[in-house]
Amino acid sequence: MDAWLKAAVDYIPVWLDYQMRLSGQPGCALAIAHKGRVVLEKAFGVADLSTGEALTPRHRLRAASHTKSFTAAGVMKLREAGVLRLDDPAGRYVDGLHPSVAETTLTQLLSHSAGMIRDGAEGEQFLDRRPYTSERELRAALAEPLTIAPSTRFKYSNHAFGLVGLILEAVTGEPYREWIAREIVAASGLRETTPDAPAPPRTPLARGHTRKLPLGRRLIVPGDNPTRAIAPAGGFVSTAADLARFFASLDPAAKRSVLSPASRREMIRRQWHDEHGSMKGHYGLGIMLGKAGKWEWFGHAGGFQSCLSRTVVLPGRDIAVSILTNALDGPAWTWSDAAIHILQTFAERGGPSARTRDWAGRWWSMWRTVDLVPMRDHVLVDDPGLAVPFSDASEIAVTGRDSGTIRFAPGIANFGEEARLVRGKNGRVREVWLAGTKYLPERRLASELERRYGG
Numbered sequence: 001m002d003a004w005l006k007a008a009v010d011y012i013p014v015w016l017d018y019q020m021r022l023s024g025q026p027g028c029a030l031a032i033a034h035k036g037r038v039v040l041e042k043a044f045g046v047a048d049l050s051t052g053e054a055l056t057p058r059h060r061l062r063a064a065s066h067t068k069s070f071t072a073a074g075v076m077k078l079r080e081a082g083v084l085r086l087d088d089p090a091g092r093y094v095d096g097l098h099p100s101v102a103e104t105t106l107t108q109l110l111s112h113s114a115g116m117i118r119d120g121a122e123g124e125q126f127l128d129r130r131p132y133t134s135e136r137e138l139r140a141a142l143a144e145p146l147t148i149a150p151s152t153r154f155k156y157s158n159h160a161f162g163l164v165g166l167i168l169e170a171v172t173g174e175p176y177r178e179w180i181a182r183e184i185v186a187a188s189g190l191r192e193t194t195p196d197a198p199a200p201p202r203t204p205l206a207r208g209h210t211r212k213l214p215l216g217r218r219l220i221v222p223g224d225n226p227t228r229a230i231a232p233a234g235g236f237v238s239t240a241a242d243l244a245r246f247f248a249s250l251d252p253a254a255k256r257s258v259l260s261p262a263s264r265r266e267m268i269r270r271q272w273h274d275e276h277g278s279m280k281g282h283y284g285l286g287i288m289l290g291k292a293g294k295w296e297w298f299g300h301a302g303g304f305q306s307c308l309s310r311t312v313v314l315p316g317r318d319i320a321v322s323i324l325t326n327a328l329d330g331p332a333w334t335w336s337d338a339a340i341h342i343l344q345t346f347a348e349r350g351g352p353s354a355r356t357r358d359w360a361g362r363w364w365s366m367w368r369t370v371d372l373v374p375m376r377d378h379v380l381v382d383d384p385g386l387a388v389p390f391s392d393a394s395e396i397a398v399t400g401r402d403s404g405t406i407r408f409a410p411g412i413a414n415f416g417e418e419a420r421l422v423r424g425k426n427g428r429v430r431e432v433w434l435a436g437t438k439y440l441p442e443r444r445l446a447s448e449l450e451r452r453y454g455g
Contacts, residue, residue: 001034003351005319008343009034011373012321013042014362015342016335018369018384020044026209026218026327027055028335031240033248033320036256038241047206047326050220059206060192060199060237061324062223063309064302067195067236068161069247069267072110072286073184074168076263083171086110086266086285090163093170096139097163100146106167108150109160110285111271115148116157117141128221128305131228138162138229154272154283158233161286165232176232187258188249190242196235197224205237208306209327218327223306234304240322243311247299248320250287251313268298268315292340301333310336319343334387341389350376355398358421363432363439366449370439372396372432379404379419381434394434406435 001009009032020028027045031038041057078084084093090109091102101116108114119125120141125132133141142163148155165176172179177195185193199205208223227235249257252264259267270282270289281290289298290312297312299320308330311322321339323332352360352374359372359379371382379396382389394415395408402421409415414435422431432439440448 001039004346004349005034005343005351007351007374008346009040011346011371012339012342013040013044014371015338015382015384015389016042017044018362018371019331019335019338022385023331024212025325025330027059027206027325028330029055029057029059029061029206029240029322029324031057031244031322032339033241033244033322035318036245036248036254038244041241047204048220049209049218050207055206055326056204057239057241058192059204060194060239061206061309061326062197062208062302062304062307063193063236063238063243063324064234064304064307065158066238066243066300066302066309066311067232067234068110068286069250069300070180070184070195070236070286071161071164071168071232072267073250073259074180075106075110075164076259076267076285077183078168078171080260080263084167090167093167094142094163097142098145100150101142101144101163104146104150104160104163106164107271107285109157109164112154112156112160112283113151113272114157114160115146115150115152115155116160116163117144117147118155118157118159120159125227125230126305128225132226133159133162133229135166135229138166153276154274158230161233162229165229168232177235180232184258188246189256190238190246193236193238193242193246196226196231197237198226199224199237206307206326208304211327211329221306221328223304223326234302240311240324243309243324244320244322247311247313247322248318250298251315251318251320253316253318292337293344295340295344297340303328308332312336312340314340314343317343331387338387338389345380345390346375349378349380353377358401358429359396359398359404361429361432362442364442364445365437365439366445367437368439370434378407402429 032040043055047053047055086107104114208221209218267285299312301310309324310332313320356374373380381394396404396419397407398404404419417435424430
Protein backbone atom coordinates (compact mmCIF):
# COMPACT_ATOMS: atom_id res chain seq x y z
CA MET A 1 0.00 0.00 0.00
CA ASP A 2 1.32 3.45 -0.91
CA ALA A 3 2.33 5.71 1.97
CA TRP A 4 -0.35 8.26 1.13
CA LEU A 5 -3.06 5.60 1.13
CA LYS A 6 -1.96 4.16 4.46
CA ALA A 7 -1.99 7.64 5.99
CA ALA A 8 -5.47 8.31 4.62
CA VAL A 9 -6.79 4.94 5.84
CA ASP A 10 -5.36 5.75 9.28
CA TYR A 11 -7.01 9.18 9.42
CA ILE A 12 -10.50 8.31 8.17
CA PRO A 13 -11.55 6.45 11.39
CA VAL A 14 -9.98 9.21 13.51
CA TRP A 15 -12.10 11.80 11.71
CA LEU A 16 -15.18 9.57 11.85
CA ASP A 17 -14.79 8.97 15.59
CA TYR A 18 -15.16 12.71 16.23
CA GLN A 19 -18.15 12.90 13.91
CA MET A 20 -19.80 10.08 15.85
CA ARG A 21 -19.31 11.87 19.15
CA LEU A 22 -20.47 15.18 17.71
CA SER A 23 -23.59 13.82 16.01
CA GLY A 24 -24.72 11.50 18.80
CA GLN A 25 -25.34 8.64 16.36
CA PRO A 26 -25.92 5.23 17.98
CA GLY A 27 -23.52 3.22 15.83
CA CYS A 28 -21.50 3.12 12.64
CA ALA A 29 -19.49 0.41 10.87
CA LEU A 30 -16.69 1.27 8.45
CA ALA A 31 -14.67 -0.87 6.07
CA ILE A 32 -12.12 0.03 3.41
CA ALA A 33 -10.88 -2.39 0.76
CA HIS A 34 -7.79 -1.99 -1.39
CA LYS A 35 -7.32 -4.25 -4.41
CA GLY A 36 -10.24 -6.34 -3.17
CA ARG A 37 -8.71 -6.95 0.27
CA VAL A 38 -10.16 -5.33 3.39
CA VAL A 39 -7.42 -3.16 4.91
CA LEU A 40 -9.53 -1.49 7.61
CA GLU A 41 -12.55 -2.54 9.66
CA LYS A 42 -13.83 -0.36 12.48
CA ALA A 43 -17.05 -0.09 14.45
CA PHE A 44 -18.15 2.85 16.57
CA GLY A 45 -20.88 3.24 19.14
CA VAL A 46 -23.50 0.69 20.07
CA ALA A 47 -25.52 -2.04 18.39
CA ASP A 48 -28.48 -1.42 20.70
CA LEU A 49 -29.04 1.75 22.74
CA SER A 50 -31.34 -0.06 25.15
CA THR A 51 -28.65 -2.52 26.23
CA GLY A 52 -25.47 -0.58 25.48
CA GLU A 53 -24.09 -3.54 23.55
CA ALA A 54 -21.03 -2.35 21.65
CA LEU A 55 -21.23 -2.45 17.87
CA THR A 56 -18.53 -4.65 16.31
CA PRO A 57 -17.42 -5.19 12.70
CA ARG A 58 -19.12 -8.61 12.86
CA HIS A 59 -22.58 -7.19 13.52
CA ARG A 60 -24.89 -7.43 10.53
CA LEU A 61 -26.93 -4.43 9.46
CA ARG A 62 -29.66 -3.96 6.89
CA ALA A 63 -27.95 -3.14 3.61
CA ALA A 64 -31.34 -2.26 2.07
CA SER A 65 -31.00 -0.99 -1.52
CA HIS A 66 -27.43 -2.24 -1.83
CA THR A 67 -29.45 -5.33 -2.73
CA LYS A 68 -30.20 -3.90 -6.17
CA SER A 69 -26.55 -4.27 -7.16
CA PHE A 70 -26.59 -7.95 -6.15
CA THR A 71 -29.79 -8.51 -8.12
CA ALA A 72 -28.38 -6.74 -11.17
CA ALA A 73 -25.24 -8.88 -10.91
CA GLY A 74 -27.49 -11.95 -10.96
CA VAL A 75 -29.11 -10.77 -14.18
CA MET A 76 -25.71 -10.12 -15.75
CA LYS A 77 -24.49 -13.59 -14.78
CA LEU A 78 -27.50 -15.19 -16.48
CA ARG A 79 -26.92 -12.96 -19.49
CA GLU A 80 -23.34 -14.22 -19.74
CA ALA A 81 -24.71 -17.78 -19.69
CA GLY A 82 -27.03 -16.92 -22.60
CA VAL A 83 -30.14 -17.54 -20.53
CA LEU A 84 -31.61 -14.08 -21.05
CA ARG A 85 -30.90 -10.74 -22.72
CA LEU A 86 -31.11 -7.20 -21.39
CA ASP A 87 -33.63 -6.21 -24.06
CA ASP A 88 -35.96 -9.10 -23.20
CA PRO A 89 -39.44 -7.90 -22.18
CA ALA A 90 -40.65 -8.82 -18.70
CA GLY A 91 -43.76 -10.47 -20.17
CA ARG A 92 -41.60 -13.16 -21.76
CA TYR A 93 -41.01 -14.63 -18.31
CA VAL A 94 -43.83 -13.46 -16.01
CA ASP A 95 -47.56 -13.88 -16.66
CA GLY A 96 -50.38 -11.64 -15.52
CA LEU A 97 -48.63 -8.32 -16.11
CA HIS A 98 -50.39 -5.29 -17.49
CA PRO A 99 -49.51 -5.00 -21.19
CA SER A 100 -47.48 -1.83 -20.58
CA VAL A 101 -45.55 -3.53 -17.77
CA ALA A 102 -45.07 -6.69 -19.85
CA GLU A 103 -43.29 -4.62 -22.53
CA THR A 104 -40.69 -3.16 -20.17
CA THR A 105 -37.21 -4.57 -20.66
CA LEU A 106 -34.67 -5.76 -18.15
CA THR A 107 -32.52 -2.74 -18.97
CA GLN A 108 -35.40 -0.41 -18.15
CA LEU A 109 -36.18 -2.25 -14.92
CA LEU A 110 -32.54 -2.33 -13.75
CA SER A 111 -31.95 1.34 -14.62
CA HIS A 112 -35.16 2.68 -13.06
CA SER A 113 -36.48 3.92 -16.37
CA ALA A 114 -39.44 1.55 -16.77
CA GLY A 115 -41.90 4.19 -15.52
CA MET A 116 -43.16 1.89 -12.77
CA ILE A 117 -44.75 2.90 -9.45
CA ARG A 118 -42.12 3.27 -6.73
CA ASP A 119 -43.51 1.29 -3.76
CA GLY A 120 -47.08 0.49 -4.62
CA ALA A 121 -50.24 2.36 -3.73
CA GLU A 122 -49.65 1.55 -0.05
CA GLY A 123 -45.91 1.86 0.53
CA GLU A 124 -46.13 2.01 4.31
CA GLN A 125 -44.03 -1.12 4.71
CA PHE A 126 -41.10 1.28 4.53
CA LEU A 127 -42.57 3.11 7.53
CA ASP A 128 -42.86 -0.19 9.45
CA ARG A 129 -46.64 0.17 9.59
CA ARG A 130 -47.34 -3.09 7.77
CA PRO A 131 -45.49 -6.19 6.55
CA TYR A 132 -43.56 -5.91 3.32
CA THR A 133 -45.34 -6.58 0.06
CA SER A 134 -46.21 -10.21 -0.57
CA GLU A 135 -45.87 -11.86 -3.97
CA ARG A 136 -49.65 -11.77 -4.37
CA GLU A 137 -49.71 -8.04 -3.65
CA LEU A 138 -46.77 -7.40 -5.97
CA ARG A 139 -48.39 -9.30 -8.81
CA ALA A 140 -51.62 -7.36 -8.29
CA ALA A 141 -49.70 -4.08 -8.53
CA LEU A 142 -47.91 -5.29 -11.66
CA ALA A 143 -51.30 -5.93 -13.27
CA GLU A 144 -51.88 -2.17 -13.15
CA PRO A 145 -50.58 0.16 -15.90
CA LEU A 146 -47.26 1.99 -15.67
CA THR A 147 -47.24 5.32 -13.86
CA ILE A 148 -45.43 7.13 -16.71
CA ALA A 149 -44.22 6.17 -20.16
CA PRO A 150 -41.00 4.11 -20.08
CA SER A 151 -37.62 5.58 -21.04
CA THR A 152 -38.72 9.14 -20.41
CA ARG A 153 -36.79 9.84 -17.18
CA PHE A 154 -35.10 8.30 -14.16
CA LYS A 155 -37.84 7.11 -11.80
CA TYR A 156 -36.73 4.95 -8.88
CA SER A 157 -38.86 1.86 -8.27
CA ASN A 158 -38.59 -0.94 -5.73
CA HIS A 159 -41.46 -2.68 -7.49
CA ALA A 160 -39.35 -2.80 -10.65
CA PHE A 161 -36.71 -4.83 -8.83
CA GLY A 162 -39.44 -6.97 -7.30
CA LEU A 163 -40.40 -7.81 -10.89
CA VAL A 164 -36.76 -8.60 -11.70
CA GLY A 165 -36.85 -11.04 -8.80
CA LEU A 166 -39.85 -12.78 -10.34
CA ILE A 167 -37.99 -12.98 -13.65
CA LEU A 168 -34.97 -14.54 -11.96
CA GLU A 169 -37.19 -17.13 -10.30
CA ALA A 170 -38.88 -17.96 -13.60
CA VAL A 171 -35.56 -18.37 -15.41
CA THR A 172 -33.71 -20.33 -12.72
CA GLY A 173 -36.63 -22.36 -11.37
CA GLU A 174 -35.51 -21.51 -7.82
CA PRO A 175 -36.56 -19.04 -5.13
CA TYR A 176 -34.69 -15.74 -5.51
CA ARG A 177 -33.09 -15.99 -2.06
CA GLU A 178 -31.63 -19.44 -2.67
CA TRP A 179 -30.30 -18.77 -6.15
CA ILE A 180 -28.77 -15.36 -5.38
CA ALA A 181 -27.22 -16.67 -2.15
CA ARG A 182 -25.41 -19.44 -4.04
CA GLU A 183 -24.60 -17.88 -7.41
CA ILE A 184 -23.69 -14.33 -6.32
CA VAL A 185 -23.12 -14.16 -2.55
CA ALA A 186 -21.26 -17.45 -2.00
CA ALA A 187 -19.57 -17.24 -5.39
CA SER A 188 -18.18 -13.85 -4.37
CA GLY A 189 -16.68 -15.34 -1.20
CA LEU A 190 -18.97 -13.40 1.14
CA ARG A 191 -19.58 -15.09 4.49
CA GLU A 192 -21.48 -12.40 6.38
CA THR A 193 -24.22 -11.62 3.87
CA THR A 194 -27.74 -13.00 3.55
CA PRO A 195 -30.42 -11.99 1.01
CA ASP A 196 -33.04 -11.16 3.63
CA ALA A 197 -33.89 -11.21 7.32
CA PRO A 198 -34.12 -12.96 9.65
CA ALA A 199 -30.42 -13.70 9.76
CA PRO A 200 -29.24 -17.23 10.62
CA PRO A 201 -29.32 -18.22 14.33
CA ARG A 202 -26.60 -16.75 16.55
CA THR A 203 -25.81 -14.09 13.95
CA PRO A 204 -25.14 -10.75 15.67
CA LEU A 205 -27.69 -8.33 14.20
CA ALA A 206 -27.46 -4.67 15.15
CA ARG A 207 -30.69 -3.00 16.13
CA GLY A 208 -31.89 0.06 14.28
CA HIS A 209 -33.00 3.33 15.81
CA THR A 210 -35.43 6.11 15.05
CA ARG A 211 -34.39 9.68 14.46
CA LYS A 212 -33.91 11.71 17.62
CA LEU A 213 -36.83 13.93 16.63
CA PRO A 214 -39.75 14.27 17.27
CA LEU A 215 -39.45 12.58 20.69
CA GLY A 216 -36.11 14.09 21.67
CA ARG A 217 -34.75 10.57 22.14
CA ARG A 218 -34.22 7.52 19.98
CA LEU A 219 -36.32 4.35 20.12
CA ILE A 220 -35.30 0.87 19.05
CA VAL A 221 -36.41 -0.35 15.63
CA PRO A 222 -35.84 -4.15 15.54
CA GLY A 223 -35.14 -4.18 11.80
CA ASP A 224 -35.31 -7.97 11.57
CA ASN A 225 -38.47 -8.24 9.48
CA PRO A 226 -38.39 -10.07 6.12
CA THR A 227 -38.93 -8.00 2.97
CA ARG A 228 -40.80 -10.81 1.16
CA ALA A 229 -41.42 -9.91 -2.51
CA ILE A 230 -39.34 -6.74 -2.16
CA ALA A 231 -36.24 -8.76 -1.18
CA PRO A 232 -34.64 -8.31 -4.66
CA ALA A 233 -34.87 -4.55 -4.12
CA GLY A 234 -33.90 -4.15 -0.49
CA GLY A 235 -33.67 -7.31 1.57
CA PHE A 236 -29.94 -7.88 2.03
CA VAL A 237 -28.29 -8.03 5.45
CA SER A 238 -24.52 -7.65 5.54
CA THR A 239 -21.39 -6.14 7.08
CA ALA A 240 -19.35 -3.21 5.89
CA ALA A 241 -16.47 -5.55 5.08
CA ASP A 242 -18.54 -7.84 2.86
CA LEU A 243 -20.08 -4.90 1.04
CA ALA A 244 -16.66 -3.35 0.44
CA ARG A 245 -15.42 -6.69 -0.96
CA PHE A 246 -18.42 -7.23 -3.21
CA PHE A 247 -18.56 -3.75 -4.69
CA ALA A 248 -14.79 -3.75 -5.18
CA SER A 249 -15.30 -6.90 -7.28
CA LEU A 250 -17.61 -4.93 -9.60
CA ASP A 251 -14.77 -2.66 -10.67
CA PRO A 252 -13.93 -3.65 -14.26
CA ALA A 253 -10.26 -3.73 -13.23
CA ALA A 254 -10.85 -6.17 -10.34
CA LYS A 255 -8.92 -9.42 -10.71
CA ARG A 256 -11.62 -11.56 -9.05
CA SER A 257 -15.33 -11.27 -9.75
CA VAL A 258 -18.37 -13.41 -10.50
CA LEU A 259 -18.84 -11.31 -13.65
CA SER A 260 -16.77 -10.69 -16.73
CA PRO A 261 -15.13 -7.27 -17.17
CA ALA A 262 -17.59 -6.57 -20.00
CA SER A 263 -20.58 -7.19 -17.70
CA ARG A 264 -19.06 -4.98 -15.01
CA ARG A 265 -18.48 -2.19 -17.50
CA GLU A 266 -22.08 -2.46 -18.61
CA MET A 267 -23.35 -2.28 -15.02
CA ILE A 268 -21.44 0.92 -14.24
CA ARG A 269 -22.16 2.58 -17.60
CA ARG A 270 -24.31 5.68 -17.14
CA GLN A 271 -27.87 4.97 -18.23
CA TRP A 272 -29.78 7.88 -16.74
CA HIS A 273 -29.00 11.23 -15.15
CA ASP A 274 -31.04 12.20 -12.09
CA GLU A 275 -31.28 15.81 -13.24
CA HIS A 276 -34.05 16.55 -10.74
CA GLY A 277 -32.12 15.42 -7.65
CA SER A 278 -29.77 17.58 -5.59
CA MET A 279 -26.92 15.08 -6.05
CA LYS A 280 -27.12 15.29 -9.86
CA GLY A 281 -25.91 11.71 -10.00
CA HIS A 282 -26.35 8.98 -12.58
CA TYR A 283 -27.68 5.44 -12.52
CA GLY A 284 -26.42 2.38 -14.39
CA LEU A 285 -27.78 -1.15 -14.03
CA GLY A 286 -28.42 -1.55 -10.31
CA ILE A 287 -25.58 0.91 -9.68
CA MET A 288 -25.42 4.53 -8.54
CA LEU A 289 -22.71 6.79 -9.94
CA GLY A 290 -21.57 10.15 -8.67
CA LYS A 291 -18.68 12.48 -7.91
CA ALA A 292 -17.18 13.79 -4.67
CA GLY A 293 -14.59 16.49 -5.05
CA LYS A 294 -12.54 15.61 -8.14
CA TRP A 295 -13.09 11.86 -7.92
CA GLU A 296 -15.87 9.83 -9.45
CA TRP A 297 -17.39 6.84 -7.71
CA PHE A 298 -19.86 4.06 -8.31
CA GLY A 299 -21.71 1.97 -5.75
CA HIS A 300 -25.05 2.13 -3.99
CA ALA A 301 -26.79 3.42 -0.90
CA GLY A 302 -29.41 1.86 1.30
CA GLY A 303 -32.19 3.00 3.58
CA PHE A 304 -34.23 0.74 5.83
CA GLN A 305 -36.58 1.79 8.66
CA SER A 306 -33.63 1.21 10.96
CA CYS A 307 -30.43 1.94 9.03
CA LEU A 308 -28.82 4.19 6.42
CA SER A 309 -25.75 3.10 4.48
CA ARG A 310 -23.58 3.71 1.45
CA THR A 311 -20.75 1.90 -0.33
CA VAL A 312 -18.56 3.54 -2.98
CA VAL A 313 -15.83 2.29 -5.29
CA LEU A 314 -13.23 4.63 -6.75
CA PRO A 315 -12.62 3.14 -10.21
CA GLY A 316 -9.03 3.07 -11.34
CA ARG A 317 -7.81 3.46 -7.76
CA ASP A 318 -8.65 -0.03 -6.41
CA ILE A 319 -10.37 1.44 -3.34
CA ALA A 320 -13.83 0.73 -1.90
CA VAL A 321 -15.36 2.36 1.18
CA SER A 322 -18.47 1.09 2.98
CA ILE A 323 -20.22 2.97 5.79
CA LEU A 324 -23.27 1.52 7.58
CA THR A 325 -25.20 3.35 10.29
CA ASN A 326 -27.98 2.02 12.51
CA ALA A 327 -30.27 5.02 12.73
CA LEU A 328 -32.72 6.65 10.34
CA ASP A 329 -30.74 9.90 10.36
CA GLY A 330 -27.31 8.30 10.04
CA PRO A 331 -25.27 10.57 7.71
CA ALA A 332 -23.83 7.75 5.63
CA TRP A 333 -23.85 9.83 2.43
CA THR A 334 -22.04 12.75 4.06
CA TRP A 335 -19.46 10.53 5.74
CA SER A 336 -18.89 8.56 2.54
CA ASP A 337 -18.16 11.77 0.61
CA ALA A 338 -15.90 12.87 3.47
CA ALA A 339 -13.87 9.67 3.22
CA ILE A 340 -13.37 10.34 -0.48
CA HIS A 341 -12.20 13.90 0.28
CA ILE A 342 -9.69 12.56 2.80
CA LEU A 343 -8.36 10.01 0.32
CA GLN A 344 -8.15 12.64 -2.41
CA THR A 345 -6.25 15.09 -0.18
CA PHE A 346 -3.64 12.53 0.82
CA ALA A 347 -3.28 11.37 -2.80
CA GLU A 348 -2.52 14.95 -3.86
CA ARG A 349 -0.32 15.98 -0.93
CA GLY A 350 1.35 12.73 0.09
CA GLY A 351 1.78 10.95 3.39
CA PRO A 352 3.84 12.25 6.33
CA SER A 353 7.61 12.58 6.11
CA ALA A 354 10.24 12.37 8.85
CA ARG A 355 10.12 16.16 9.05
CA THR A 356 6.34 16.42 9.56
CA ARG A 357 5.51 13.17 11.40
CA ASP A 358 5.62 14.62 14.95
CA TRP A 359 3.06 17.27 14.05
CA ALA A 360 0.05 15.06 14.62
CA GLY A 361 -2.85 14.31 16.93
CA ARG A 362 -6.07 15.87 18.16
CA TRP A 363 -5.79 19.06 20.19
CA TRP A 364 -8.40 21.05 22.09
CA SER A 365 -9.13 24.62 23.12
CA MET A 366 -12.25 26.18 24.55
CA TRP A 367 -13.19 27.35 21.07
CA ARG A 368 -12.07 24.59 18.76
CA THR A 369 -10.92 21.05 18.31
CA VAL A 370 -8.23 20.61 15.66
CA ASP A 371 -6.42 17.68 14.13
CA LEU A 372 -2.83 18.20 13.08
CA VAL A 373 -2.52 16.05 9.98
CA PRO A 374 1.04 15.70 8.63
CA MET A 375 1.50 15.62 4.88
CA ARG A 376 4.63 15.20 2.78
CA ASP A 377 6.05 18.73 3.18
CA HIS A 378 3.54 20.52 5.40
CA VAL A 379 0.91 20.00 8.10
CA LEU A 380 -2.82 20.59 7.70
CA VAL A 381 -4.86 21.96 10.60
CA ASP A 382 -8.21 20.21 10.19
CA ASP A 383 -11.46 20.87 12.05
CA PRO A 384 -12.94 17.34 12.43
CA GLY A 385 -16.34 18.83 13.17
CA LEU A 386 -16.80 20.05 9.59
CA ALA A 387 -18.73 17.89 7.14
CA VAL A 388 -16.07 18.34 4.46
CA PRO A 389 -12.63 17.42 5.81
CA PHE A 390 -9.85 19.98 5.30
CA SER A 391 -12.21 22.72 4.16
CA ASP A 392 -10.74 26.01 5.41
CA ALA A 393 -7.72 24.11 6.76
CA SER A 394 -4.61 26.14 7.56
CA GLU A 395 -1.21 24.86 6.44
CA ILE A 396 1.92 24.82 8.56
CA ALA A 397 5.38 24.85 7.00
CA VAL A 398 7.68 23.04 9.44
CA THR A 399 10.86 25.09 9.94
CA GLY A 400 12.38 23.12 12.83
CA ARG A 401 11.69 20.10 15.00
CA ASP A 402 9.12 22.02 17.07
CA SER A 403 8.66 25.22 15.08
CA GLY A 404 6.72 26.21 12.02
CA THR A 405 5.01 29.02 10.15
CA ILE A 406 1.36 29.16 9.15
CA ARG A 407 1.94 29.48 5.41
CA PHE A 408 -1.70 29.38 4.37
CA ALA A 409 -4.90 30.27 6.23
CA PRO A 410 -8.31 31.83 5.62
CA GLY A 411 -8.36 35.58 6.02
CA ILE A 412 -9.94 35.46 9.47
CA ALA A 413 -7.30 33.01 10.72
CA ASN A 414 -3.58 33.44 11.46
CA PHE A 415 -1.73 33.58 8.16
CA GLY A 416 1.99 34.22 8.55
CA GLU A 417 2.09 33.63 12.31
CA GLU A 418 4.05 31.10 14.36
CA ALA A 419 3.16 27.49 15.17
CA ARG A 420 5.11 25.47 17.74
CA LEU A 421 5.11 22.26 19.73
CA VAL A 422 5.84 22.12 23.47
CA ARG A 423 7.26 18.88 24.82
CA GLY A 424 7.33 17.41 28.30
CA LYS A 425 10.33 15.90 30.07
CA ASN A 426 9.66 12.58 28.34
CA GLY A 427 10.03 14.23 24.95
CA ARG A 428 6.37 13.84 24.01
CA VAL A 429 4.35 16.78 22.74
CA ARG A 430 2.11 18.10 25.51
CA GLU A 431 0.91 21.40 24.01
CA VAL A 432 0.45 22.90 20.58
CA TRP A 433 0.50 26.63 19.95
CA LEU A 434 -1.15 27.97 16.82
CA ALA A 435 -0.34 31.67 16.75
CA GLY A 436 -1.38 32.93 20.21
CA THR A 437 -3.71 30.06 21.09
CA LYS A 438 -2.66 27.09 23.20
CA TYR A 439 -4.20 23.69 22.42
CA LEU A 440 -4.19 20.84 24.93
CA PRO A 441 -5.01 17.13 25.04
CA GLU A 442 -8.71 16.51 25.64
CA ARG A 443 -8.37 15.45 29.29
CA ARG A 444 -6.31 18.47 30.25
CA LEU A 445 -8.77 20.87 28.65
CA ALA A 446 -11.70 19.07 30.28
CA SER A 447 -10.01 19.41 33.70
CA GLU A 448 -9.31 23.07 33.09
CA LEU A 449 -12.92 23.79 32.13
CA GLU A 450 -14.19 21.85 35.13
CA ARG A 451 -11.98 23.84 37.49
CA ARG A 452 -12.99 27.12 35.93
CA TYR A 453 -16.70 26.63 35.40
CA GLY A 454 -17.72 23.45 37.22
CA GLY A 455 -18.68 25.23 40.41
